[in-house]
Amino acid sequence: MTTVGYGPTGAGQGPDDGSGGGWPAPARPAESRAGEPSTGDARPGPLPPRLNPPRGSAVPYPHAAAPYPPAGQPTEPGRWPGHAAVSGHAAVPNQWSGSAPPGWPAAGQQSPPAVQQPPAGYAAPAPPSAVSGPAYSHGGASPVPGPAWPAPAPTGGSTPPPPRARGRALTFVAFGLAVVLAVVAGVQAYQINRLSGRLADTDRRLATAQSGDGARLDGLDQRTQALEKQAGAQFNPEAVASAVLPSVFRVKAGQFTGTAFAVGKPASGGGTNLFTNFHVVESVWSTGGREVFLERTDQRYPATIVKVDEANDVAQLRTTSRFAGLVTASAAVKSGQQIVVVGAPLGLQDSVTTGVVSAFREAGQGSGPVIQFDAPINPGNSGGPVINAQKQVVGIATAKARDAEGIGLAVPIKVACDGFRIC
Incomplete structure (x- = not known):
């Protein structure tokens, strides 16, 4: 098959290469020929078509649409009509004349023909960086730069999300x-x-428990006081003796020996007041003497006879030494009460005997009342205190019945206190 084309001087026949076809070159105005004036019958040709390269490819196609040689066929000068030899496979027309080829618009029309596709088997030229020399446009040998197509999108890595999506993610x-x-x-x-x-x-539970504990403690305190009172009411000779003995002394008056005990508050001029029986100091008092001695263990304290009551057999002594005085009972004794008698029978100091009050005898034959008790006493106990369970002095031991057992007599302490006013 013979391809119809336009040579450099006018109409002509292109050689048949046996490939089965060629692409007709588009018409071009005669003025475009370098150095030749335009003729009156020349018609302006349409603009050459432009081939759009595939998207994403960096290889540009030539500006002009021109017949391409078959795949693998080399391009030589004059081999293909209407083409100038260029490096590579691309060739562009440099002259157009004669009538428009089939499929092109008639003279005077401005619409370009439809874009023609390259023949099957055509290999696209290499990118500009790999092709030697610049690309050329039709109509001469002037080099022009090829079209710059957008570079393909980079591959690999993650594409950052758009700002709106990122802001929405941050909001979430x-x-x-x-x-x-x-x-x-x-x-x-x-x-x-x-x-x-x-x-x-x-x-709340703690407050309740504390209130209950407080009530129990109050009850325990009351019970303790009651028990203390009961314990005090109970007779304890040991406790009574321990409390009384430091205030009881043996008295040495001439040839006679007896017992005396400190009583009441300290004397006004200092010292201590004591009670004893008159018959204990009678020998010294009768001779005009007034000095006696108080003995306790290995110590001896001088004392003075201050006053005597012969009718009730009571005498008051005073010493300059200070001792704790015993407390006297204010209530009268009753039969059955337990008592402790402390003295120095036969000179044996700090002796203790116990018993009960047998009776309270009224005065008879000009003497005052007496307390009868059954605690054993002997010569030397005269003037010693008779103590109740509350550690209070209730009487002064005076005598015992002869040829009898368990009959002792004591002067009530109230009689001695009323007569001497030292209790």
């Missing part, structure tokens, strides 16, 4: 954090509320 994250914080705050508030309730219950 902030909302989630706010929800978590609200839940945590609610849980903590609930736990604090529960702990507060438990603490309030514990405080």
Whole structure:
């Protein structure tokens, strides 16, 4: 098949290469020929078509649409009509004349023909960086730069999200954090509320327990006091003796020996007042003497006879030394009460005997009342104190019945206190 084309001087026939076809070159105005004037019958040709390269390819197609040689066929000068030899496979027309080829618009029309596709088997030229020399446009040998196509999108790596999507994600994250914080705050508030309730219950229980404990302690205190009173009421000779003995002394008056005990508060001029029987100091008092001696263990204290009551057999002594005085009972004794008698029978100091009050005898034959008791006494006990269970002096031991057992007599302490006013 013979391809119709336009040579450099006019119409002509292109050689048949046996490939089965060629592409007709587009018409071009005669003025475009370099150095030749335009003829009157020349018609302006349409613009050459432009081939759009595939998207993403960096290889540009030539500007002009021209017949391409078959795949693998070399390009030589004059081999293909209407083409100039260029490096590579691309060739562009340099002259157009004659009538328009089939499929092109008639003279005077401005619309370009439809874009023609390259023949099957055509290999696209290499990118500009790999092709030697610049690309050429039709109509001469002037080099022009080829079209710059957009570079393909980079491959590999993650594409960053658009700003709007990123802001939405941050909003969701902030909302989630706010929800978590609200839940945590609610849980903590609930736990604090529960702990507060438990603490309030514990405080109420503690207050109740403390009030109950206070009531029990008050009851225990009252019971303790009652027990102390009962214990005090109970007779304890050991406790009575321990409290009384430091205030009881042996008296040495001339050739006679007896007992004396400190009583009441200290004397006004200092010293201590004591009670004893008159018959103990009678020998010294009768001779005009006034000095006697108080003995306790290995110590000896001088004392003076201050006053005597012969009718009731009572005498008052005073010493400059200070001793604790015994307390006297204000109530009268009763039969059956337990007593302790402390003295120095036969000179044996710090002797203790116990018994009960047998009776309270009224005065008879000009003498005052006496207390009868059954505690054993002997010579030397005269002037010693008779003590009740409350460690109080109730009488002064005076005598015992002859040829009898368990009959002792004592002057009531009230009689001695009324007569001497030292209790």
